[in-house]
Amino acid sequence: MAKKDLKDPEIVETFNQKDEIVSKDDQKEEPKNPPKDSSIDLSQILKKIEELSKTNKMLFECVDKRALERYYQRNQKEVPSNIRVRKIDGGLVESWKTLENDVYKDYGTGRWVEKQTIEVKLFNGETKTYNLVDFNRRFEYVDCVKTGQVIDSELGSTILTLKRSDNGEEIKIDVKYVN
Numbered sequence: 497m498a499k500k501d502l503k504d505p506e507i508v509e510t511f512n513q514k515d516e517i518v519s520k521d522d523q524k525e526e527p528k529n530p531p532k533d534s535s536i537d538l539s540q541i542l543k544k545i546e547e548l549s550k551t552n553k554m555l556f557e558c559v560d561k562r563a564l565e566r567y568y569q570r571n572q573k574e575v576p577s578n579i580r581v582r583k584i585d586g587g588l589v590e591s592w593k594t595l596e597n598d599v600y601k602d603y604g605t606g607r608w609v610e611k612q613t614i615e616v617k618l619f620n621g622e623t624k625t626y627n628l629v630d631f632n633r634r635f636e637y638v639d640c641v642k643t644g645q646v647i648d649s650e651l652g653s654t655i656l657t658l659k660r661s662d663n664g665e666e667i668k669i670d671v672k673y674v675n
Contacts, residue, residue, distance in 0.1 A: 569671075571653060578675045579658055580637040581667070584626075586617035588638060591673050595625065619667060638662060640674075 556564075582589040596613040612628035626634075643666070644657035654671040 521597055541609045566652065569654070571646070577642045579640050579656065581640055581658065581660075581669060581674055582635045584616065584618075584631065584635045585624070587620050587622060588667065589635070589673065590617045590619045590669060592616045592631075594628075640667070 563601055592614050594612070595615050596611055598611040600609055601607070602609050610629070614626055614628055614631060616624050616626060616631065618624070636659075639661040639663060640658035641661050642656055644656045646657070647653075648655060656671055656674065657666065657668050658674075659666050
């Protein structure tokens with residue numbers, strides 16, 4: 497669609513004859529008549545909804561549950577504002593990773609043996625090694641309030657900015673290591 501030049505004599509003449517411009521919004525259109533047999537349209541709509549519902553159900557049954565959980569985690573509307581962070585041996589836990597995870601049956605004694613070791617990184621820069629059972633028995637929670645949130649699209653992780661309730665210190669921690 498070509499633009500018309502405002503200096504075009506035809507446009508100027510038309511404007512001078514009418515002395516006003518009528519916009520398309522001001523023009524009234526005739527209402528369209530509704531279809532005479534609306535039950536056909538409604539049945540088609542219901543059929544389409546039922547078809548989409550079946551497809552949706554099938555997709556939810558076939559989807560990888562971890563992928564679905566990651567999607568919900570990334571698209572979560574709101575993270576609870578009261579959050580707890582772990583504390584062990586006087587230090588606040590920033591992250592942890594598994595070093596050893598061996599579980600086997602000792603056939604001499606007939607008992608199960610668990611060798612599960614984790615490395616814990618604290619906010620003060622220290623790294624300590626704990627048996628998983630000892631870590632889970634000894635840690636304490638520190639209450640914090642969420643003050644901000646940043647989503648790293650490359651890594652797919654959410655970093656929370658928290659303010660400690662006990663001393664007011666502000667920390668940043670990955671959402672995987674809270675509560």
